[in-house]
Structures are given as C-alpha cells and as structure tokens.
Amino acid sequence: MITNGTSTGGSRGCGSRKQGGVYLCTGLSEDGSPVEDFLVDPVRPYHGEPFRAPISFEDPSKPGLFHAVIWVGAEFYPSLVDFIEEVKAKGASRRIPSGFDFSKLTPGTSRMIFVHPKAFTETTHLPANGCPKHHAMHGLTEPCIGAHWDYVQGLGGNVSGLTATLGDLQYAVPPQEEVVPPLAPGFFMALPITHIEYEARNEADAGxxxxxxxxxLGFNVSILHGGNYEVPCED
Known part of the structure; x- marks a missing residue:
C-alpha cells in the first residue's frame, strides 16, 4: 500500500534527507520491542570490503530468506553506539538506490542488518553499564557489545562528562576508557523493516x-512531500 504524507525534515548523524531519496525505515512505537532486543551480541565479524549500496544476504538458518546488509560509516558515526542511540531516539532511516530490487526481500520477515567498521573485537571487557541484553557476566569470557559505550570518546565521539553528542542528539555514557582495543568490521544490529519512505521532488512526483x-510485494510505502533538503544524507 502507498500513502502520502508530509516530510518531517530534521537531521541525523549523516546529514539531512535528499529529494528523490528512497529510505528503508524502522519506526518507533510505544508497543514495540526495545532496541536492545535487536543487537547482535557478541558482535559477529564481517570479512568483506566496505560498500555503499545495501547487499542482499541469505539467512544461513532460513534458506530463501534474504536481508539487506547496510554499512554504517565511521565518518558519520565514530562509534556503533552513536548509531544505536540515534535509532533509539529517531528510529532507523537508511537511503538505498532509487532502483533497488525489492524482489528478494520479504515483508515482515526481512531485516536491515548493520555493519560498522569498528564493531568486532576479540578483547573481553566487563562493560561499566553491564550487558545491554542482560547476559549474565557477559564480557568476562567473551566480548560484549556493551563495552562499546565505554569507548565512545576514544573513537572520536563528542563526549563531555557523562554525555555524548551526535548532531542534535545527546545520550548518556559511563566514564570513558582511555585505551580502545583493536576493532574490525562487524555485524552489530538487525532491525525489522517496518516501512519504506520516498522523499518526493514535487507534488506530482509519484516516485x-x-x-x-x-x-x-506487501511493504508499506509512504511518499513524503515538503521536506527541507539542504544537506544530502547519503547513508
């Protein structure tokens, strides 16, 4: 189903939206599950090269089910925590090519799976705030994603006291560790695709x-009009 709506404008860590842009989205809901439920913990390593457009990935446990793998750039989000906290506050919105082939994706089942270039580590570290997925003693015998909240400043994040800032977003962090362990690309979060949004170029633009x-195919699609598109958001 396609509906029409009004663009909300605003910005994210990667900038603002672009006219003519198609976006995979995960919306927020008071009745929805917390973001922590969708974290990959421990982070899984990604052994491929960096990429811009989403990659179709077949679920190893469910043959025939494909997901959209998306790269989260460290130039916009120095830490994977920046992206997770943005999703908590604003939901997820990732631009994809306007000619993207949706035929491999399954509404209600396919997910956006996110890769960050500084996500995977083999270093164990007990997180100051505990494991976000509430795994008992996580971080002692295997790496825990919760440790990334301790490394935000060391990865170039804007931290003052116990508050980190990303654009117009602020979130709490624990006291920061001075030494960041070796980090490599890894899968850190898998979100449901709740809908697709298109930022129309004009009122007559049908996308x-x-x-x-x-x-x-059964996805909910919204064509949005009237946005403020001063700075392109390419991711």
Missing part, C-alpha cells in the same frame, strides 16, 4: 518504479 514494486 520510482522500485517503490511501487515494494508496495506490490
């Missing part, structure tokens, strides 16, 4: 064929 394909 590219891809969003109509997505609608025919």
């Amino acid at each position: 590219p064929e891809a969003i109509h394909q997505a609608s025919d």
